[in-house]
Amino acid sequence: MKSALTPAFLLSLLTLSAYAAEKPGAAMPEAHFAVFEKYCLECHDSLTEEGGVNLDDLSFKIDSVASAELWQKVLNSLNSGDMPPEDEPQLSDEEKTVFLDDLSHELVEAREILSDSGGMITMRRLNRREYENTIHDLLGVEIDAEDLPADTNSDGFDTTGASLFFSSDQFEQYLKLAHSALDKTLLLSKEPPRVMRFERESEPSVNQFFEKQAAKLKRNFDQAQEWRAAAQEKTPKDFGFIDENDVAFHERLYNQQYPTYRQYLDRPESKTGILLYRLFNGAVLDTVNISPKWPAGEYTLKVRVAALKGAPSHERFLEYGVKTANGRAGELDLRGCVEVTGTMDNPQTLEIPVTVEQSGSRSFGLRQRQHNNRDAARAYFLRSQVQNKVGPPPALWIDRIEISGPHFETWPPRGVADLFFKGREWWKQPDEDAYAREIIERFATRAFRIKEPSPAYLEKLYELYSKEKSGGKKLHEAIREPLATILASPGFLYLIEPVPGQSKRELTDLELAVRLSYFLWSAPPDKTLYEVARAGELNHPAKLAEQTNRMLRDPRSDAFISSFAHQWLHMERLDFFQFDFRQFPEFDDSVKAAARREVYETIRSVINEQRPLGDLLKADHVVVNNLLANYYGLEGVEGDAFQKVSLPADSPRGGLLGMAATMAMGSDGNRSSPVERGAWVMRKLLDDPPPPAPANVPQLSRLEGQLLSPRELQNAHMEEAQCAQCHRKIDPIGYGLENFDAAGKWRETMILTQAGRKKKNAKRKMVIDIDAHGQLPGGATFEDFAGLRDSIANQRSAFERGFTEALIEYALGRPYGFSDESLREKLLKRARAKDGEMREFILALVQSKPFRTKK
C-alpha cells in the first residue's frame, strides 16, 4: 500500500491526542506508525486483509477488549517471529526492540485500564489466614485451615474479594473445621485436667542399643577373622556366613560402623547424657513420646543441655519439632531452633513450649541443627568419615528432658467462658432451653461482627438445637450443630457492606472497625476497637490514627506485616526449592525461616521506629537473631529474639538487597539467577515491572552446550530483539548482584560448571572473578554491588510508588487500578511530607476516603 495515512488511522491519531489531554490511556507511540506501514500494512490493510487480519482500522489507542486482542496478536506474531514472513523485509533489531518494548508495556497498561473496576470493592470472603484468626478470636483455639481449598488468585493479594471464590467443598470443609474447633473449645469440666509430668534420661537406652550394635559387629568380625585363619579347612558356612562375599560384607560393615559406635560409647559425655549426632542413616534425635491418654493442650519441654567444647558456633543450635509418619530417620516437622549457650561445666535448662494435639503425632524430637533431610545427614556423615573414620564430631549433649502439661491460662478456658456467659453449669439454669437460645444468639452476633442476624435465621438455629435436644442430647452437645452452622453462614464468612439503593456510601463506624482490623490484624476488632466504633468516634481522623497506631504496635499486626510482605515481595519463591545441602550446608530450614523472618522484623522495626520506607533499600543496620547473625558472620548477637544490630561501613548487608531471603528467592536452590533477581528488582524496587514472559519466543539454541560466563550469556540475550527488549534492562541488575551466592552468602568468585550431554565432553569447570559493574534502565552506572545498591536507593520515589500501590491493593481488597492514581499521589504526598515514613503511608491510607467508603 502506497498511500500515506488512511482516514481511519488519522482519525484515531486525532482522537488519541484529544484523549491524551483528558486522562491517561494506553496507546502505542505515534512514532511506530512508520514501522507499521513499512512492514505490516502491505498485506494487512483493508484491501488485502491477509489471514483475515486488517490492521488499517486498528487504533493506536488501545481502549477496548477487541483492540487489545488485535494488538496482542501483533505482539505474539512478532515475538514468535511468524511476522513479517521470511521472504518479506524484516524489522531492524533496533526497530523491533523498541517496538516490542513499547507494545508489551502498553498492552500491560491497556489490560490494567480495561480491567479497572473503577474503585469498586467486591465483597470479601475470609481467606484462610483470616478464617483461622477469626476462629481463634471467637473460640480461643487454634485450627489448621490447610484443608480448605487454596485461596486462588491470578496475581495479587489474598485479600482481593473478586478472586476469593466459594465452592461446595469449601462449605463442607467449613462445617467440618467448625466442629473440630468446637470439640477443642467445649471443655466443660469443673477443674482443668491434671498436670502430667514425665522425665527421662535417654542415655541408658541409647547406650544399650549402641553397645548391642557394636557387640554384634565385633562378633561377626571376629568370626570372619576366625574363618580366615582356618580358611584352608573350613567353609564360611561353618562360621554362620552364607559365603565369602558375606564374610567380606561383615568385615566392611565392621570397618565402617564399629569405630563410630565405639568412639561414641567411649566419650565421657555419653555416660551422663546423650550426644546429638549425625549417623550413617540420619540424625540422632532425643525423642519424647507423649501418651495418647494425656489430654491435648499446651505443654512445656524442659531440656538440660550443653554445647561441647570446640564445637563450631554454627552447630551450637538445637532444633525441635514433631516426628511425622512420613518423616525418615532424623527428619522432623520443625517447630523451632534455639541457641545452646550452656557448657559441660555449666549446662543450661531450656524451656520449650509445645502444643500437643488430640490426634496427630505426639512424638517430639530434638536434634542438632542441620538440613531437614536424611540424605543430607548421611552425606555429611560420609564426607567426615572419610577424613576421621568415625564421622562428624558431636556438638550438643542432652542430660535429661522433662515434659509437663497441659497448662491453661484460665479455667474454664476463654472460649467456654465467652460462650457460657452465665456460667458453664448450664444445668443449674432455671430454663435450660432459654439459656441455649441466648448462647446461640450471642454467639451469632459476635460471629457476625456485631451485626444483628435476622430473627428467622436465629429461629432456625434454635430449631437445629431443639431437634438435637429432642433426640436425647444434652445442652452442651445439642448446641454444637447450631454453633457450627453459624461458622459456615455468609454473615460470618463474608465481610458484608450493603449499599441499599446507592452506588456508594460512607462506612459506618462498625464497618470501618472491621475493615481496619482485617487490614492490620487479619482478625475481627477487639473490645477496645469495638468500643471506639460504638461510641461513634472512629471516623474522627485523630481517633482513627490513634487506633491504627495502637493496632500496629500490637503483636497481632504480624498478620499484616508478614502476609503483606510475603505477597508483595513474592516470597513464596523461598519455598519453591530445596537448597543443595552439599553446596550450602548452613542454609538449612532454620536459617531459611530466620531469613524470612528478617524481612518481616525489619519492616516491623521501620514501622515502629517511624523510619522512612527507604530504609528497606539501604540501611546501616540489620534486624536479626543469633542464628542469622551467625549465618552473616556478625559477632556478639545474643538471644533468639530479632534485634537491631549495627553494621560495619563496608558491609553488603542492610536493606532488602543484602538479605539472604531476597537473594535466595533469586536462585533455584543451586545457582543464583541473575534474570530472576534483576526482574525482581525492577518489579519490586524500581516500580518498572517487565511485561509478562512472552509466549512463543524462539529459544536461543546457537550456544547450547557451551560453557559461558554470565557476561557471555548476557550478550547472547541481546542477540534477538524479542529477548533484548526486556533483558537489556533486567540482566545488568542481576549481574550486579552476583556477589551473593544462591543462599545469599557473599562471594568474590564463582564456579561455572557445565554438564555435557555426551560422555566425551563430561563436566567442565571454570572459576571466574565476579564482575558486577553495569547500568540501570534509567542510565545510572555502577561499578560494583555497593554502587548498584546506592543507585537503587537513590530512586526511592519509584520504590515508594510501587509500595503504595501494593498497600492500596492489600488494604482495599481489590486490584490496584489506574483510577487509584489520585489516591496514590495523595498518600505519597502526605508520607513524603514526613520524610517518607513507612507508618505514615498506612495512616494516610486508612484515613483516605476510599478506605472509608463502600463502592
Place this chain on the structure above:
Amino acid sequence: MKSNPIPNRRTFLQSSSALIALPFLESFGFRCFASAATPVAPPKRLVFLGMGFGVTRDSWFPDLKTTGADYELTPGLSPLARHKDDITVIQNLANQFNNEAHWGSTFWLTGANRYAEPGQSFRNSISVDQVAAETLGKETRFSSIQLGYRGGDNSGHGPGLSLSWNRQGKPVAALNTPVTAFHRLFSDDSTPLGERQAALLQRRSVLDTVLEDAKSTRKGLSKADTDKLDEYFQSIREIETRLSKEEEWLDVPKRKPSQPLKEPGEGLEGVEEMKVMYDLILAAMEVDASRVFSYRQPLDTMIRSMGSTITAHNMSHYSDGPRKDVSEQRDAKQSELFAHFIDGMKSIQEADGTSLFDNTTLTLGTNINSIHYLNNCPTLVTGGGSGIKHGRHLVMKDPKTPLCNLWLSLLNGSGIETESHGDSTGIIDELFA
C-alpha cells in the same frame, strides 16, 4: 458357559452370576435390576490428564511430515509403542486467547479469554469435563471426580483448584491426595442406615438455615457483591443435589473393585503418587463410581521423585544438558505411566464383553507446548469412547485450530449433543474419518 477348573476373572465375567459376583457397573446393578436380562450398552466415560509445563519440543512431537498411520513414535512417546494403534497424536491445536506462558491448565479445557470482561482482570468459563458431567454424571454416585496434588502451583498449571471450572467459570476443588480420593471413592460410612438418614436430614436443615442468612444478607448488596454471594447460593444448590444423590445411593454400599485396593500412604509424592491416582481412577471406573475424571498432575514432585534436583520451571526452560535430560526423562515417564494406565483400562471388561478402554476417551496434554510456546499444544487422545479412528498422527492444516474443536468432537463423540464449546468453530472431522 466354559468349564474351566481354575476360574479367573475373565470366566467369572462371562458367567451368568457375573452381576452378583462382580462389583462392576454399580449403577446398572442398581438401576436396571428389574430389566437385568436386557443387555445395556456400557456407558461412555471421559478422562482428562493435565501435565502442566510443556514437553521437550524436539523429542516429543512426531515429525510433521509423517502423518496418518505411517509415523514414528518419538523418544518421548516410545513407551506407548504397544498401544500405538490405539492412540492419536494431534498437532496444531491451540487456545487462541491464552497468553499466559506459565498457565498450562487454567484455560486448557475451557478455551476462555481471561480479559473478555471489561472491569475484571480474570474470567474463565466451563471446562469440557464439567459439560460432560452434566450428562454423564446423572447415573453415578459422583457426577465427576477431580484429582490434583498437594502444594502450590510450581508445576505450570496456573490459577485454579483442579483442571475443572464450573458453569459459572469458578474453580472446582480437587481431591489432592490419594488417601482422600481413596476414602471419598471407596470408604463406606459404617454408621447404621437409620442414623445416616437422620444425618442427611440434619444436613438439609443446616443448609436451610444458612440459606436463611444468605437471603437476608443479599438485601441491599451491590451488583458485584450479589454476584459474589451467588457463588454461595450456587454451592448450597450443588450440595443439595449431592445430598439428593446420596439419599438415592444411601442403601447401596460403595462397590469394591476386583483388585483389592489398600489405603494409600499419607506421604506419597511424585511418580508413586501418580501411579496410585491412576489405579484409583481405574478402580473408580470399574465400579462405575463416576464417568468423568480430570487429574491435574504434579510435575515438580514428579521430577524430584525421579532424582532431579532442579525445579519443574527450570526444566521447562531446558537447554542442552541436565535440564533437557530431566525434561526428556519426564516425557518418557509420563508416557510410561500412561501406557500402564491404558493396560489397566484394556484389562477390565464390561458387561457386553468390551473393555473399559473401548468405552472411554482419554486425553493427555497441556496448554503449553514447550518452554513458553502456547501454540501446538501437546495432545494425545486414546480410547474408544468417542469413535475416534486411532493409530494416526494428525496434523491440522490450520496451525491455529482451536483446541476446543477437539473438546467439542469428544463431547459429540461421547453422545453429548452440544453446538459449541469455548471458542470452537466445529468438529474435527479427520478424527472420525
